[in-house]
Amino acid sequence: MQYISLNYKISETKDLKLSFENRGFLFGDGFFETIKVINNKIFNFKMHLKRIKKSLNLLCLDFDYCEEKIKNNILSLIKKNKITSATVKLVFFRSSEGRYFPKTNNCSILVSCKNNKPNFRLSDVRINTFDDIKKSINFLSSLKSLNSLTYVLSAISAKNQGYDEAVIFNEKNFAIETTSSNLFFVLNNKLFTPHINQGCVEGTMRELIISNFNVKEIKVKMDDLINSQEIILTNSLSIKSVSELNGIPLNNSQYANRFLEKVNQLI
Secondary structure, X not given: OOEEEEOOEEEEHHHOOOOOXXXXXXXXXXXXXXXXXXXXXXXXXXXXXXXXXXXXXXXXXXXXXXXXXXXXXXXXXXXXXXXXXXXXXXXEEEOOOEOOOEOOOEEEEEEEEEEOOOOOOEEEEEEEEEEEEEEOOOOOOOOOEOOOHHHHHHHHHXXXXXXXXXXXXXXXXXXXXXXOOEEEEEXXXXXXXXXXXXXXXXXXXXXXXXXXXXXXXXXXXHHXXXXXXXXXXXXXXXXXXXXXXXXXXXXXXXXXXXXXXXXXXOO
């Protein structure tokens, strides 16, 4: 039996009822947050809360924001589902009638969870490039918007070509992220990541890595990745070492292992 939470009320998943006029479904009017819980402890929670507050403000959403209520709701839900380590997804959406102009800015929260491992583990991934859509640079670029078509289509393209993820570029043709992750790379023994002003998602794991390692934020050309000694992908759930880029093998995971060691120390 699976349980879910809507506006802090927990019920069986099969009993969940959402209006056919739900703005998250009709207009992508909202954002989401994916959080890792390890042995009943919410990992990197302060950075997730910081991003939630920023997203609520940028999208003009009126939400009864209370850190303790969000925390207790997450822990109560995983307890109800009889798990201790989980992937938790929070979806915030404008709960109002209206078309493009909403009648109110009231916001709802939907929380779901599923079982996950009680630590972080390193995995290898093969990546290529996705050129069909260039991501715009604007104040929405850093958010985890409910409109994820660029990422969906990049995932389909990568899988169709036998890869796990794809590098995504901004409108100026700089590499900014991959299908599901932020991007780090090592060039001339120095660690780099795309600058936040280039349109990448403001990842919570990205912020954690930057706060614990000497990382320089830059505009990233494709040649930088091709010439790099190592490429690492991070998101709130995982750290991945890139073993291949567009058919070019990469055999170095030194920084990936350092990331992994540091993150597991912080659990």
